[in-house]
Amino acid sequence: MAKLKVGAVGTGGMFKGSHLTSWLANPDTELVALCDVNKEAVEKIAAEHNIADVYEDYRDLLARADLDIINICTPNLYHSEIAVAALKAGKHVFCEKPDAVSPDEAVQMAEAAKESGKVLMVMRNNRFRSVAQFLKAYVENGHMGECYTGRCGWIRRRGIPGKGGWFTTKELSGGGPLIDLGVHMIDLAVWIMGNPKPVSVSGSVYTKFAGTELSDSAHSAFGEKRAGGVFDVEDLASGFIRFANGATLQIEFSWASNIEQETRFVELRGTKAGFSLIDDDLKLFTEIEGTLCNIQPQIVKNGHGHGSNIHHFVDVVLGRNEPIFTPEQGVDMIRILGAIYESAKQGKEIQL
CATH class of the missing domain: 3.30.360.10 (Dihydrodipicolinate Reductase; domain 2)
Structure with missing residues (x-):
């Protein structure tokens, strides 16, 4: 079975400390692209981990037809914007918490997930x-x-x-x-x-x-x-x-x-x-x-x-498990x- 291709948006401390190693360690995923407004920093991470493609604008990343999953680790304001765009582009989404900065944005994320039929999961590591x-x-x-x-x-x-x-x-x-x-x-x-x-x-x-x-x-x-x-x-x-x-x-x-x-x-x-x-x-x-x-x-x-949260998300995407977290819980x-x-x-x- 071909590996799920992952693109990450936002490569700061949370991504480097908690997400990066999990994607690299999962046998069913391949981290193929990184996106961050800090070009120098993202190019450094890509070089360290042999990740081929780097972007500064998440829209360019989402335009790639080969990506299965988008991982979001940006400042909170952009979680909903990027998640909704990714879901509409036919990607599964795993996002760092919090889900959004307002209830309306959280609802938009849940609705986009339902309409797309893709998996939306927000970090609930505890x-x-x-x-x-x-x-x-x-x-x-x-x-x-x-x-x-x-x-x-x-x-x-x-x-x-x-x-x-x-x-x-x-x-x-x-x-x-x-x-x-x-x-x-x-x-x-x-x-x-x-x-x-x-x-x-x-x-x-x-x-x-x-x-x-x-x-x-x-x-x-x-x-x-x-x-x-x-x-x-x-x-x-x-x-x-x-x-x-x-x-x-x-x-x-x-x-x-x-x-x-x-x-x-x-x-x-x-x-x-x-x-x-x-x-x-x-x-x-x-x-x-x-x-x-x-x-x-x-x-x-x-x-x-x-x-464990990221590995669970991958299992859900592959149909091997039922989600422990639902977008409706994020809205609440x-x-x-x-x-x-x-x-x-x-x-x-x-x-x-």
Whole structure:
């Protein structure tokens, strides 16, 4: 069987760190073309990995009839534009998160995927972590009972990525840590809960550390910093999500705040059991034979799941698996994030 030919748009840090090696390692794909507005940088990557063709305009890339898959790792603003164009050109699309910067754009992506009959998948790497797979099975097999409330977040002490660049420029990014980090942990929590439909949100956003130059997080290395550049996004967001089945979820995401240390967490509570996942440390809380018990599963870690997500996408394209993620879930995610920003602006709960 001939390999699927892949063309990548956007070859910055996320592509180099999480996508590139996955495409090269997959036995069913061949990375044949790269596209980036930074010609010097993209030519360097192409030379290092023997990739023949380089483009500066994604439209020229999409004009190639031999490409099967387009991988998108551009600044957030361009995700929807390129994805819709690629789907209309008859390509399958794998896109870095977030899906889009507005609900309307996420809807356009989902509609384009449906009309084209091609696979559209957006990075949801946390679903592929071994601990997440364990929790999903634990809940689906009824061990949690009714999973009715919880909280999730990713909070940093000082970890602003690419300050002054596209990360902190709302026009390009769509927002700060809520859209950057929120996609990860909200998605993980909602997926484990069984993807209940969100019906309303309430939230607040704050910008208190735009002037700081301190960093204690490796994640602040993402993006290109620009002295004197734009910083018009939040550095902390908090909120509350209600779902159609009555479940609720508290959220908090920050690039900078006065806490002890950077932490990622999901905590969910059910009628039979609950769990706390803090970074990679999982604990279950339940009752056994009339006794309250704390259980710490011994799960072998498998990294952050980026490669597994891409390999799953390839299996879906080849008809070997059903998609773990659907464009409709992406629409729900961007509706949640957009409504939290709107709630912060209006100072009231927003119905979805």
